[in-house]
Amino acid sequence: MSDRKQGGRFRKVTDKVRRAPEPQEDDLWERVQLARHAQRPYTLDYINRLCTDFEELHGDRYFADDAALVAGFGRYHDTPVAFIGQQKGRDTNERTYRNFGMAGPEGYRKAMRVMEIANRLGMPVVTLIDTPGAFPGASAEERGQGGAISRSIQMMWRLDVPTVAVVIGEGSSGGALGLGVADRVLMLENSTYSVISPEGASAILWRDASKAKLAAQAFKPTAANCYRWGVVDAVVPEPEGGAHTDHEQAAEILDQYLSRTLADLGAMPAAERRRARRERFRKLGPLRDPEGGMGMATGRETPPPG
Amino acid sequence: MSRVGRNIHVSVDRLRQLAQREGRPGRIKADAGTCPKCDSHYSADEMRRNLRVCPACGHHFPVTARERMEQLGEPGGYVELWPELRASDPLQFTDLKPYTERIAEAEKSTGMGEAIVCAELEVRHQPAVAAVMDFTFMGGSMGAVVGEKFARACDHAAQKGLPLIIVSASGGARMQEGTLALMQMAKTVIALDALAEARVPVVVVLAHPTTGGVWASFASLGDVTYAEPGALIAFSGPRVIEETTREVLPADFGRAEAQLKNGQVDAVVDRRELAERIGRVLHILARPAGGDASTAAPALQWAQGGAQRVGEAVQALPSLPRKMMDRMRPGSTDGEDPGEAPS
Numbered sequence: 188m189s190d191r192k193q194g195g196r197f198r199k200v201t202d203k204v205r206r207a208p209e210p211q212e213d214d215l216w217e218r219v220q221l222a223r224h225a226q227r228p229y230t231l232d233y234i235n236r237l238c239t240d241f242e243e244l245h246g247d248r249y250f251a252d253d254a255a256l257v258a259g260f261g262r263y264h265d266t267p268v269a270f271i272g273q274q275k276g277r278d279t280n281e282r283t284y285r286n287f288g289m290a291g292p293e294g295y296r297k298a299m300r301v302m303e304i305a306n307r308l309g310m311p312v313v314t315l316i317d318t319p320g321a322f323p324g325a326s327a328e329e330r331g332q333g334g335a336i337s338r339s340i341q342m343m344w345r346l347d348v349p350t351v352a353v354v355i356g357e358g359s360s361g362g363a364l365g366l367g368v369a370d371r372v373l374m375l376e377n378s379t380y381s382v383i384s385p386e387g388a389s390a391i392l393w394r395d396a397s398k399a400k401l402a403a404q405a406f407k408p409t410a411a412n413c414y415r416w417g418v419v420d421a422v423v424p425e426p427e428g429g430a431h432t433d434h435e436q437a438a439e440i441l442d443q444y445l446s447r448t449l450a451d452l453g454a455m456p457a458a459e460r461r462r463a464r465r466e467r468f469r470k471l472g473p474l475r476d477p478e479g480g481m482g483m484a485t486g487r488e489t490p491p492p493g
Numbered sequence: 494m495s496r497v498g499r500n501i502h503v504s505v506d507r508l509r510q511l512a513q514r515e516g517r518p519g520r521i522k523a524d525a526g527t528c529p530k531c532d533s534h535y536s537a538d539e540m541r542r543n544l545r546v547c548p549a550c551g552h553h554f555p556v557t558a559r560e561r562m563e564q565l566g567e568p569g570g571y572v573e574l575w576p577e578l579r580a581s582d583p584l585q586f587t588d589l590k591p592y593t594e595r596i597a598e599a600e601k602s603t604g605m606g607e608a609i610v611c612a613e614l615e616v617r618h619q620p621a622v623a624a625v626m627d628f629t630f631m632g633g634s635m636g637a638v639v640g641e642k643f644a645r646a647c648d649h650a651a652q653k654g655l656p657l658i659i660v661s662a663s664g665g666a667r668m669q670e671g672t673l674a675l676m677q678m679a680k681t682v683i684a685l686d687a688l689a690e691a692r693v694p695v696v697v698v699l700a701h702p703t704t705g706g707v708w709a710s711f712a713s714l715g716d717v718t719y720a721e722p723g724a725l726i727a728f729s730g731p732r733v734i735e736e737t738t739r740e741v742l743p744a745d746f747g748r749a750e751a752q753l754k755n756g757q758v759d760a761v762v763d764r765r766e767l768a769e770r771i772g773r774v775l776h777i778l779a780r781p782a783g784g785d786a787s788t789a790a791p792a793l794q795w796a797q798g799g800a801q802r803v804g805e806a807v808q809a810l811p812s813l814p815r816k817m818m819d820r821m822r823p824g825s826t827d828g829e830d831p832g833e834a835p836s
C-alpha cells in the first residue's frame with residue numbers, strides 16, 4: 188500500500204460521497220442496522236489487527252475498571268500509539284461484561300489517564316467510537332458522569348500530540364463525543380454519528396417507541412451526511428457488503444486511512460494542530476443568515492485532506 | 494417496559510412530564526403563580542420581587558434569562574450581547590412538526606431570539622460577562638446559536654479580562670439540530686479555555702434543570718459551581734435511568750442537595766443569596782489592580798486584539814509597592830520585573 192495509491196483512493200471515495208444522493212428511509216435504516224451489526228468488527232478487533240503489539244491498561248486509579256471502554260498502547264507501524272475506544276460484546280455474557288459499550292465515568296477517566304500518558308510521552312492518540320451512549324445509571328451520576336465526559340472532551344482538545352477519532356459503528360450522544368474531539372475525525376462508511384439513538388429520539392420526539400425508522404430518517408446520521416456537515420473529515424470505505432463480512436479487509440482499509448492521516452498530522456507543528464483543531468470545532472453549526480453576512484460556515488466548502 | 498432503550502438524553506417533554514408528575518409547572522409562568530409545594534399564591538409583582546422564590550417555603554420557581562440578568566446585575570442593568578443570532582434548520586428537521594415552526598413559536602411565546610442570553614454586567618460591583626440559559630425557549634436546549642453565543646461570551650470575557658458567570662437551565666443538546674447540536678458540546682468546552690488562558694475564573698450556577706449535553710459540557714467545568722435548591726442536575730434523567738436499568742431511584746435523585754453530597758457541586762445557594770455569593774467569590778478572586786502581565790499574557794495568543802490589550806497591561810505595571818515585591822523574592826533587588834508579580 189503505497190502512499191500514492193492511498194491518496195488516489197482517498198480522493199475517489201470522498202468524491203463519491205460528495206456526489207452521493209440523499210439516502211432514503213429504508214437505506215437509512217439499513218445503515219443504522221449495519222452500524223450495530225452483531226458481527227461488525229469492534230474496537231479490539233481493529234486494535235488487534237492494526238497493532239503488532241498492544242498493552243491494554245485497566246482502571247481509572249480512583250474507583251474501578253470499566254470494561255465498556257478499552258485503552259492502552261500499541262505498536263503501530265513501528266511507532267507507539269495510544270488506542271482508546273468503547274468496546275461492545277458479541278454474546279450475552281460478553282455484552283453484559285462490556286455493558287453494551289456504554290461507559291461510565293470510570294471509562295472516561297481511564298481514557299483521560301491514557302491520554303495524559305500519551306501526551307507526556309509524545310505519542311499520537313487514536314480513538315475508536317462505538318457506543319449507543321454513556322451509561323445511564325444512578326451510580327454513574329453519583330460519580331460524575333457529566334463531568335467525566337466534559338473533562339474527556341477538554342483533555343482531548345488540550346492534547347499536544349496528533350489525534351484521530353474514528354467512528355467505527357454506532358456513535359450516539361455525549362458518550363460518543365467524549366472520545367470525538369480530534370484533529371481529524373474519520374467515519375466508516377456504514378457507521379452512524381448522532382446526538383441520540385433513533386430509539387431514544389423516537390420515544391422523546393414522537394412519544395412512540397415504534398418510530399425509530401422515522402427518527403433515523405429525520406436525523407440522517409450517515410457518514411455521507413456527517414461529511415457534508417463538516418462533522419467528519421473523511422469517510423472510510425468498507426468491504427463489499429459491510430465491515431462485518433470481512434474483518435481483515437475492513438482493518439486494512441482503516442489502516443491505510445489512519446496511517447496516512449497520522450503522517451499528515453505528524454508533519455504539522457503542535458501549535459498549528461491545536462489552532463486548527465479549535466477552528467475545526469468552532470465553525471460547526473450553521474446560523475440563520477438574515478442578510479447574507481454572518482460569515483458562518485454553513486457546510487463543507489473545501490475538500491478533505493488527501 | 495423499556496421504551497426509551499439506550500437513550501441517554503433527557504428530553505424537554507420528559508422533564509415537563511416529570512415536572513407535572515411532581516406537581517410543578519411545566520411551563521414557566523412569567524406572571525402570577527401558585528407554589529406547588531405549599532399552595533401559597535402570589536401576584537406577578539410579588540413573584541418578581543421575591544426573585545421567584547416562595548417566601549413561605551423557599552420553593553424556587555423558574556426564572557427567565559432576562560429576569561435573571563436583572564436579579565444578578567446592579568440597578569441600571571446589563572448590556573446584552575449578540576441578541577440578533579438566530580437558529581437555522583440544517584437538517585430540514587421534522588418530528589411531530591417542523592423545526593422551523595417550533596423555533597417560530599418559541600421566538601413568539603418567549604420574545605427571545607434563542608435559549609441563551611449573554612451580557613456584560615456588574616454583580617455586586619464586580620464586572621463580569623454572564624451567559625444565562627432560558628428553559629422557556631425550547632427547554633433551554635443547546636443548538637448552534639447557543640454554542641456560538643456561548644463561545645463568543647468566552648472570547649469576550651477573555652479579551653476584557655472579565656470573569657464569566659454561567660447560569661444553566663437546559664434539557665441538553667437540541668435534538669432538532671442533530672449531530673451538529675452534539676458538536677456544540679465540543680465547541681463550548683474548547684471556548685472555555687480562552688478564560689483559562691486569560692487566567693480569569695468561571696462561576697457556574699446550575700438552575701433547574703441542567704441535564705444531558707449541557708451538564709456533560711461547559712456546565713460541569715466551572716471553577717466554582719453553585720446549584721439552586723432542588724435543581725435536577727444529571728447527565729441521564731431519572732426517567733431514562735429507571736426505564737433503562739430498572740433501578741428504583743430515591744426521591745432526591747440528581748437534585749442539587751444530593752449532588753452536593755456526591756461532590757458534584759460546591760454549594761447549594763438560595764437564589765436570594767446568589768448575587769451576594771457570586772459577588773463575594775469574584776471579589777476574592779479579583780486580581781490586584783494593575784493585573785499581572787505574566788499570567789495574563791497567554792490571553793494574547795487567543796483572541797483578536799489581545800496583543801494590544803496585554804501591551805497596555807504591561808505598561809500599566811508595576812503598580813505593586815517595591816517592598817512587597819522584594820519580600821516576595823528574597824535576595825532579589827529587581828522589583829521591576831512584571832514576570833514575578835503575585836497573582
Ligand SMILES: [Zn+2]
Pocket residue numbers: 528529530531532533547548549550551552
Ligand atoms: Zn411555597
